[in-house]
Each structure stands twice: as C-alpha cells, then as structure tokens.
C-alpha cells in the first residue's frame with residue numbers, strides 16, 4: 045500500500061506554497077509537542093499523592109501570561125505576512141498572460157481558447173506560460189480547483205472571476221470542482237494537460253486533435269454576433285445621438301447618467317449587454333434592448349472578445365495584461381497560435397510601458 | 403467556595419415531615435414535565451432531545467463513511483449521498499452542537515452556580531425548548547419528504563433556485579432553532595446580570611458562567627442575522643424575488659457574507675461553552691484554581707468580540723478583493739490568540755496541583771490534545787495563501803471536526819460525566835467511563851487525522867466519487883475504520899449512564915470533593931428551587947488546596963506501608 049503525502053508540485057506557486065505549508069506544519073508540530081509535554085509532564089509529576097513539591101504554587105503570573113501572549117502573536121504575524129506576500133503575488137496578473145475562458149455549468153467545465161478551440165472537462169496549456177483563466181458560471185457557484193498548481197477560485201454566476209497560474213512541469217493533472225453544486229458535483233472533474241511549447245502549438249494548430257478544428261476565433265464569432273444582433277445599428281464607429289461607439293472602450297473610465305464613473309471591464313460590458321438599464325452612459329437614454337434571455341454566456345464572452353479586439357484603454361494600474369495591441373489586427377487570429385498572440389501582446393505592452401515612462 | 407448559610411429552617415424550627423423531594427421526584431406526571439418551568443427539568447428535556455438528534459446525525463455519518471470506502475461508492479446514489487451529508491451537517495450544527503452545552507449543562511448549572519433559584523425568565527426557557535422542538539420537527543419532516551441536498555451552508559443560488567428538495571421547510575426548521583438559541587442567550591445574560599446571590603461578584607463566578615455569558619452575547623447578536631438570511635432564501639425560493647440569484651438580479655456572494663457573519667461567531671457558540679466546561683474540570687481535578695483566571699475570563703469576551711470580524715476568511719476565493727482578504731486573514735490570526743492563552747492556562751492549572759485521573763478528567767485531557775491540533779490547523783486556513791488550496795477540501799473537514807468534535811463534544815461528555823451525579827444523584831462505572839474516553843480519543847484521531855492529508859492531496863469535500871484518484875482510497879478506509887471505533891466510544895456512555903440510573907451508587911452531595919455552589923450547597927439531585935436556604939457567598943472561587951489533597955493520599959499510603967511492615971516482621 046502506498047501513502048501519498050503530497051500532491052504533484054507543478055506550478056511556480058506550488059513551490060512557494062509548499063515552503064509555507066511545511067513551515068506552518070513544523071510550527072504546528074513544535075507547539076503540539078510543547079503543549080503535549082506540558083500536559084503529560086504536569087499530569088504525571090503532580091498526580092494525586094505524588095511527592096512532588098507543591099509549595100509556592102502560583103495561580104496567576106502576569107509576566108508569564110504576557111510572554112505566552114506575545115510569542116504566539118509574533119509567530120502568527122510572521123506567518124500571516126509571509127502568506128499575504130505569497131497571495132498577493134499569485135493574484136497579481138502577470139504581463140504576458142495567455143487568456144483562456146472557462147464556463148462552469150452543472151456538471152461540466154467548458155474551456156475556450158482565444159482562437160476558438162473548445163474543450164470540455166479538459167484544458168491544454170503550454171509549460172512555462174503564465175495563464176489567466178477568465179471564468180463565469182452559467183448556473184450555481186462552482187470552484188475551479190487545480191490541486192497540482194495549488195490554485196483555486198470560485199466560478200460565480202453573474203460576474204467574472206479570474207485564476208492565475210504558471211505551469212512548470214509537463215503532465216496531466218486533476219481539474220476539480222471545489223464548491224458543492226448539486227447532484228453530480230463529484231463528477232464535475234477533468235484534467236489539465238500541460239504540454240511542451242512545441243506540442244502545444246501543434247495541438248492548437250490541429251484544432252486539438254480530438255476536437256473539431258476551430259473554424260472561427262472568439263473574436264470572429266463575436267464579430268458575427270455583432271452583425272447578427274444588429275449591435276452596429278446604434279453603436280457605430282463614432283459616438284452618435286443613439287448610442288456611444290464601443291471602439292476601444294475596454295478598460296476606459298465611463299461616466300454614467302448619475303455622474304458616477306465606472307471602469308469598462310469585462311463585468312461592466314457583460315452587464316451592459318445583458319441588463320443595459322442598470323447603468324446608462326451619460327448623455328444617452330435607456331433605449332437599448334436587454335439581451336439577458338437571448339445570449340448564452342459563451343456568446344457574451346465572444347462579444348466581449350470582439351469589443352476588446354477594437355482596442356482598449358490604457359488605464360494606469362488596471363489590467364496591464366490587456367494592452368491595446370489588437371488595434372487594426374486582422375480578425376483571423378486562428379492562423380496564429382495563442383502563444384504568438386500572447387507574445388505580440390507582451391512586446392506591445394513593453395513598448396507601451398516604455399512610452400509611458402518616456 | 404465558602405458560603406455562609408442563613409438557615410431559616412432552623413431559625414423557625416421548621417422541619418420537613420416527609421423524605422426530601424428533589425426536582426426529579428417532585429412530581430411524576432408527564433404534564434409536570436411538559437409544562438415545567440424548572441431549569442433543571444428543561445435541561446433534562448434538552449438532554450433527551452439533543453441526544454436524539456446526535457443519534458440521527460450519526461446515522462447519516464455512518465452512511466457517508468461507509469460509502470467513501472470505495473472510490474465508486476457502492477450503497478448510495480449521488481442524490482442520496484448529497485442528502486446524507488446535508489442532513490448530517492444541518493442536524494449536527496443546528497440541532498446538536500449549538501444547543502447541547504447551553505441547553506443541557508448551561509440550563510442546569512448556570513442558576514445554581516450563581517446561587518439563583520432559577521433562570522431569569524423560566525417561561526421563556528420552556529418556550530425555547532418548544533421552539534427548538536418545533537424546528538427539529540420541521541427538519542425531520544423535511545427528511546421524511548426525501549431530505550435536502552444543498553449542504554448545511556445553503557449556498558445560493560443552489561439552495562434558492564436550483565435544488566428541488568424541501569429546502570424551505572428545512573430553512574424554517576433552522577430558523578426556529580435559531581430563536582431557541584436567542585431565548586437561551588437572553589436568559590443567561592439576564593440571569594448573570596440580575597440574579598447573582600449576595601457576595602457573588604463577577605470575579606467570584608466560575609469560569610463556566612463566564613463562558614456561557616459570552617456565548618449568550620454571541621447568540622443574541624449573531625443569530626438574528628442568520629435567521630433573516632435564511633428567511634430571505636426562503637422568500638427567493640417561494641416568490642422568486644431576486645435577492646441572491648443573479649438571474650433575478652440578486653448577488654450570490656451576498657449570501658455568503660450574511661451566512662458567515664453568523665456562522666463564524668457560531669463556531670464559538672459551539673466552542674465557548676465547551677471551553678467553559680474544561681475550565682471547571684481542570685480546576686476540580688487538579689485541585690487548583692484555574693491558572694490566570696482573569697485572562698481566561700476575558701479571553702472568552704475577547705473571542706466573542708473578535709469572532710464578529712473574521713467571517714471573510716471563509717470567502718478568500720469567492721471574489722473578494724486582495725486587500726479585503728488580507729485584512730480578514732490578519733484578524734483571523736488575532737482571534738487565535740485568546741484560544742492559545744486558554745490552552746496554556748489550562749495546562750498550567752495542573753502545575754503544582756493534585757491531579758485525579760477520573761473519567762471527566764480524561765475527557766478534559768483528551769479535549770486539550772485535540773483542541774490544540776484543531777486550533778493550530780486553523781492557522782493554515784487563516785493564512786490566506788495556504789487556504790486557497792485547502793478551502794473546500796477535506797482539510798477543512800478535518801479542522802472543524804477537531805474543534806467541534808474533539809473540542810465541543812469531548813467537553814460535553816466530560817461535563818456530562820462530571821455533573822451526572824449532580825443531575826441524577828447516581829455514580830456510573832468509572833471503569834467503563836475511562837474506557838469510553840480512551841476509545842473516543844483513539845477512534846477520533848484515526849477518523850479525522852487522515853482527512854488532513856486527504857485535503858492537502860486535493861480531495862474536495864462533499865465528493866461522492868473519487869474514481870479519478872484511487873490513491874486516496876487508503877486514507878478513506880483508515881478514516882472509516884476509525885469512525886467505527888469512534889462510534890463504539892460514543893455508544894458506550896449511552897449504556898452505562900442509563901444503567902447507572904437504575905443501579906448506580908448514590909452519589910451524595912459532593913462525590914468529587916469539588917468546590918462550587920452546586921456541589922457544596924445543593925443536593926444531588928437538587929431540590930426544585932435548588933437550595934434549601936438562600937446562599938450568601940463570602941469566599942473566592944476555586945478555593946482548592948492541592949497540597950492537602952495529596953498529603954491525604956500520602957498519609958493513607960504511609961499507614962498502609964506501616965501495617966504491611968508490621969505484618970512482615
């Protein structure tokens with residue numbers, strides 16, 4: 045029989061994580077031993093009738109209490125600080141992240157790559173590449189849980205959440221659901237395949253072997269939807285009196301009729317498509333139809349991908365990972381691997397950063 | 403505790419003509435039990451009903467453990483499995499742990515310990531039991547209708563829109579149980595403020611009373627929040643009014659905030675009374691005052707206050723901002739400090755004491771060991787980074803069983819064995835008592851320790867199947883085997899305690915040689931109004947003398963040695 049003691053350690057964060065985990069374990073063992081020895085020692089030494097010296101017994105001792113208060117507090121704060129640093133670093137988006145879209149629904153995981161490839165209960169990613177999952181649920185709350193990467197985040201209906209990780213070892217790892225979501229919760233499982241760069245590129249080009257080759261990228265699907273739903277009838281190339289233009293709107297600050305400002309991130313775009321009446325841009329009326337019942341989460345993601353492809357605002361400190369690099373780029377990115385896209389974005393981001401500092 | 407007694411009976415020359423009646427023999431009709439306003443009888447009612455719910459919850463647990471020995475499951479469908487763990491969690495949390503120590507030991511002892519004849523509002527106390535039973539009945543009906551499947555946490559929108567099990571009825575049940583606990587809390591607070599006997603100053607109160615008082619505060623501040631939250635879920639379910647479901651325009655994460663705003667403090671509703679019991683046991687069986695009495699007393703209050711500020715540590719990965727998470731993490735570390743203080747102080751209580759290894763003491767020592775592990779593993783979960791991987795896994799399951807079973811239930815059993823002679827006037831078999839304490843301790847560790855490893859390996863909680871990870875099976879089998887041992891340990895007291903009612907030795911007032919009004923001034927079992935004469939307290943609490951206690955044994959031993967020596971000559 046085999047007693048595994050650790051899950052595979054397959055991401056950058058997993059290494060940092062385990063260092064902290066085992067340090068806390070060491071402290072736990074030490075403290076358990078101290079208390080255990082104290083209890084055992086006292087119980088044996090002062091067993092009723094023993095000849096131990098019981099004179100000068102104290103029933104309180106402020107100095108001792110303060111010591112017992114300060115030592116655990118200081119150790120605890122040290123652990124807290126370490127963990128806060130780790131956490132902040134893993135939640136901070138990296139510059140050159142590759143973005144995948146995840147939709148959780150009872151009871152499967154649906155993953156979509158930028159170039160349009162879809163997978164169910166499987167996720168292919170290249171080794172060494174920082175990944176960002178943009179996730180939403182179509183029904184109840186789920187959690188994307190990747191134990192080998194020590195990564196987990198809830199997948200919530202009605203808002204986008206994200207998960208960031210950088211796989212470091214090729215292999216196949218578990219992909220689980222971490223929140224009870226109903227009858228087949230325990231079957232909402234799959235695998236992450238971490239491939240070498242080359243294998244991944246081949247996999248992506250071939251449309252993922254076992255899957256039908258994606259004929260259209262997410263942006264193209266979004267562009268088609270844009271036409272089909274007639275978005276462009278009102279949202280034209282420039283602001284007009286019916287509606288504001290959406291070109292380059294992503295990640296810019298928008299002013300609402302009530303004077304408040306909102307960052308046009310994915311959540312804002314999603315809400316504005318599904319329930320436009322909630323927030324109306326200053327200068328416009330509530331005339332847009334609500335698409336809440338006529339678009340699936342997947343279609344909304346495609347529309348957002350399309351809107352993003354028209355450019356995005358560079359709001360300092362917000363979403364550096366979404367620099368305006370896709371302006372004017374041809375929409376047929378399916379011929380380009382996602383890696384290339386990511387690299388394009390990274391270099392564009394870097395040159396833009398330069399511009400900003402100049 | 404020394405007390406001067408104003409003996410009115412002697413002064414007035416009144417003597418009882420008949421053998422003295424106690425609260426059990428005062429009246430024998432069923433009606434006299436169902437309409438009683440005697441806090442002691444209500445405690446007995448609570449004892450019977452919480453034991454019933456514990457039994458019910460344990461059956462569900464047995465099914466869960468049996469099912470998990472196989473990665474594919476063998477007995478249940480996933481639907482039934484989900485209903486099992488939901489029933490287990492809801493019953494154990496809302497109908498057992500929250501109610502058991504305040505309802506049984508608190509109700510019975512709190513008035514006696516402060517020298518009062520009853521709680522401040524005896525009728526409210528009876529109402530609390532009825533409301534509790536009404537809630538329990540609702541939930542049992544929901545079970546008979548097939549059971550609910552959304553877990554004890556009732557996360558929305560699963561519970562509000564997606565589950566098609568009788569959730570509303572279950573919510574109403576929990577809502578009622580909540581009110582029972584509000585009534586109890588109210589009663590305890592009023593009693594401690596207003597009904598203390600002359601001379602019973604705050605710092606002469608046993609720590610048991612401090613603990614129940616702090617619990618009462620959490621109960622009345624926290625429970626209304628969960629009650630209204632569950633009501634909102636019911637409203638969304640019944641009338642489709644959007645509160646928590648995004649498709650109706652609600653916010654699903656709002657539910658979690660409201661739920662944990664109560665449910666984190668609620669873990670202390672479950673734990674503080676247990677800690678309160680442990681203080682009494684450690685003092686009595688070490689024959690020492692509790693070390694650092696004031697620190698222990700104020701740590702209860704500190705826990706009660708801080709416990710309202712850490713709910714976000716259950717939501718580190720549910721779309722909180724990074725800063726929010728870090729602040730909650732920091733405060734969670736701070737709330738661990740008062741618990742650590744208590745542990746050290748309990749251990750130090752034995753220092754230069756005279757330690758008696760009786761059944762209650764063995765339970766108390768078991769509590770210390772398990773609570774240390776439970777508390778320290780809380781640090782992995784309070785540290786925001788380590789929690790990300792462990793949240794929602796068996797690590798969390800192991801952690802809270804260490805604190806709630808290893809903590810609360812060990813303390814309850816210790817307390818029950820300690821005050822059993824007081825409640826029923828009979829002694830049980832020490833042999834069986836000690837054996838059960840040891841079996842529970844061993845079985846508990848076999849059941850729950852492997853679950854820490856499972857959680858770290860990545861086993862999510864509430865998973866019916868794990869066919870994709872056969873390497874986990876070995877730990878599940880260990881855990882299920884351990885739970886059989888644990889189950890036997892829990893069943894034993896049911897037998898020997900019941901047997902003691904029939905053939906147990908009569909206990910006498912103070913079989914343990916303990917200090918405290920309940921031992922020194924009340925009969926076993928106490929009379930209906932607790933004391934024959936009004937009590938006036940004049941001395942400090944926990945007035946033990948360990949040296950004298952041990953010297954008695956040594957003197958006895960010397961005598962025996964002397965006799966032996968004579969014989970040998």
Ligand code: HEM
Pocket residue numbers: 555669670672673715716717734735737738741776777778780781783784785789792793794798801802805806809810
């Ligand atoms: C010593 C201090 C403690 C700390 C620092 C601590 C910390 C935590 C944290 C951070 C979690 C959330 C884990 C997660 O969901 O990811 C948690 C879960 C839990 N804790 Fe503790 N805890 C402590 C003591 C206790 C005590 C004393 C009890 C009960 C008497 C308790 C009962 C629970 C329960 C029931 C859960 C699980 C809730 C659920 O998700 O279903 N904890 N603890």
Ligand SMILES: [Cu+2]
Pocket residue numbers: 186187221222223224225226229230232
């Ligand atoms: Cu799930």
Ligand SMILES: [Cu+2]
Pocket residue numbers: 665666669712713715716
């Ligand atoms: Cu908590």
